[in-house]
Amino acid sequence: MLSIRPTIAEHALYVFGRSIHPELFQVYKTKHIQRSNYSARIDITGDGHVITFVRGHLVISEVLCSCKQLLPQRRRIISSPLRSKFYQEVDRNAVVRYTTECERESVSPDMFWMVQTQLQRSECDQELLQTFDSSGRIAYGAVSYLHVEERENQMLVQAFHTFPDDHTILKAVSTFQAL
Numbered sequence: 001m002l003s004i005r006p007t008i009a010e011h012a013l014y015v016f017g018r019s020i021h022p023e024l025f026q027v028y029k030t031k032h033i034q035r036s037n038y039s040a041r042i043d044i045t046g047d048g049h050v051i052t053f054v055r056g057h058l059v060i061s062e063v064l065c066s067c068k069q070l071l072p073q074r075r076r077i078i079s080s081p082l083r084s085k086f087y088q089e090v091d092r093n094a095v096v097r098y099t100t101e102c103e104r105e106s107v108s109p110d111m112f113w114m115v116q117t118q119l120q121r122s123e124c125d126q127e128l129l130q131t132f133d134s135s136g137r138i139a140y141g142a143v144s145y146l147h148v149e150e151r152e153n154q155m156l157v158q159a160f161h162t163f164p165d166d167h168t169i170l171k172a173v174s175t176f177q178a179l
Contacts, residue, residue, distance in 0.1 A: 005132050005142040006047050006066040008082065008163040008170065013102055014063040014071060015078035015090060019052050024070070029128040033150050037178040040155055044130045044144045049159055053096065053176040060090070060098045062174055064159070082170060100174040112167040119145040119160055138164040153178045 026046035033040040038055045048064035063071065067081065078088055085103040092098070107115070120131060126148050132141040147158040154177045161170040 005144075005161075005163065006068070008104065008166050008168045010066045010068060011048065011064065011170065012067040012079060012081045013088075013100070013172070014065070014076060014080075015088070015098065015100075016061040016063070016072070017059065017075040017077055017092065018061065018072070019054070019059050020050055020061045020063055020071070022050065025050060025065070028130045028144075031128055031146075031148060033148070033155065035150065035152060037153050038155070038176070040150075040176065042128065042146060042148060042157060044128050044146060046132075048161055049144065049146060051157055051174065051176070053098070053155065055096050055178045058092050058095045060092060060096055060176060062098070062100065064161070064170075064172065094179055097177040097179055098174070100172060102170070102172040104168060104170050106166065106168045109167055112162070112164070112169070115160075115169055116140065116143055116162050116164070119143045119162070135165055140164055 029044040128146040149156040159172040
């Protein structure tokens, strides 16, 4: 199966106050987390990632994907194109706090190759890694790398998504906190 990521120009960050059906995406890697105060599902998808954090009846879903992806409108909290650097924070009924900081960075080809190589070498139990096929223009494909730190009341996800055709790296740090 060919797995090529859409370009960085087509990407956006969405946050929902509901779960998003995983069948809307081509899911490559998944991690499930179950703690006493929350549960979570983290997916690497064909165009980014989906993180669903559940505490009781409250749900926060972060979706990083192509803006061409068909997504529900209902309970959409954030819809933001990925232009440069931004920060968002959401408090849900004093039960869940969500923060994210995203940055899109274009780098030199040498720096891009170094970062891409380091990401591909660093897989362990707390990480999800997916290497995609080449688009044909560049000899190597994109990489998605998610590092997950889970604690009793908090989950932190550091995400790196590479875009070889543009020598661009998308970095996101998202924190989900059970209050």
